Amino acid sequence: MIWPPDADQPPRPDTQGRRGRKPAPISDTAGLSHRAWLEPVRGFLFSSGLTLDDLVDRSGYSKTRISELLRGNGYYPAWEITFSVIRALGLPVQPVRRLWTAAAREAHKEPGWIEQCIQQVALQPEPPPLAHQAFTEAMADAYTAYTRAFLLTDHRARWVVTETFDILWLCWSEAANSENIRRYAWRLLRERVMARAHRQYEGHPDLRAAVFSTAEVHDASPGHFVALSELVDLFDAISRLPHDQMDVAVLRYLCDMPLEEIPDVLGLSPALAHAVDHHARATLERLVYTHSPRE
DSSP states (O other): OBOOTTSOOOOOTTOOSOOOSOOBOOOTTOOHHHHHHHHHHHHHHHHHTOOHHHHHHHHOOOHHHHHHHHHTOSSOOOHHHHHHHHHHTTOOHHHHHHHHHHHHHHTTOOHHHHHHHHHTSOOOOOOOOHHHHHHHHHHHHHHHHHHHHHHOSHHHHHHHHHHHHHHHHHTHHHHHTSSOHHHHHHHHHHHHHHHHSOBOTTSOBOOGGGGGGSGGGGOOSTTHHHHHHHHHHHHHHHTTSOHHHHHHHIIIIISOOOGGGHHHHHTOOHHHHHHHHHHHHHHHHHHHHHHOTTO
8 A cells, every 4th residue: 555645644553443545556557576576565664554754754765756666656766765765664675676676677777777776775794584595495496396387487487486585585574474374475476477477368377388398298209299289288278277276286297296295385284285186187187178079
């Protein structure tokens, strides 16, 4: 939520029963990478009970400029004002700087401009929380394999996983206090992946191109083209599954992950993961038969 400069300020935590005007949304011109750091910064601001005036006092920038930054309006903000706002909010700087840099590239800022902005602000080493570091090391391979199935290249997959882990660091207190941190993190990854996945005209993510990254594509046997066609049908059917079923199917059948490892990755209980896998296989049989009568 963002409060425009001329609006009533949101109530502080000790204010009962008072509400301000409807908050202004993020501008439609803000790209995915821009929103990656802007959304959690906004969320932290509103949960903190601080007002826009508080940010003005703490950062030293005008209300108009901070309001534009928080809405994603106008020109992409320089690192100096972004740094001032996140420091005023007590947020970790390192992950935001990486997210800010990626978004600056997305906004077509010149490398020289980005480098100059960064050099104007001196930073001290800032290691992530040990629990966050342990979590990311444990999940990096599985997250990258899942992301690669949708985005196809190692570079894009690693980029989105790094983005996810930086957002997770930024929101670590909230994640750590959630009922299920693994589920919290998985949903965050999934959101970042689906925001960038190519989609079919019906709206489903398109997994068909992932066929050509499988081992079967290199098979030169006489039934090669028939096998490829069957794989295309299967991958297309997987993309039409409900969310949890699709996630289990992608990890198990596209990423070759043993079923017993999937619950930890998705933040599901083993019993629920097995049930989801069972339903996914039944649904796939029906979908593949429906879309491929020859089967």
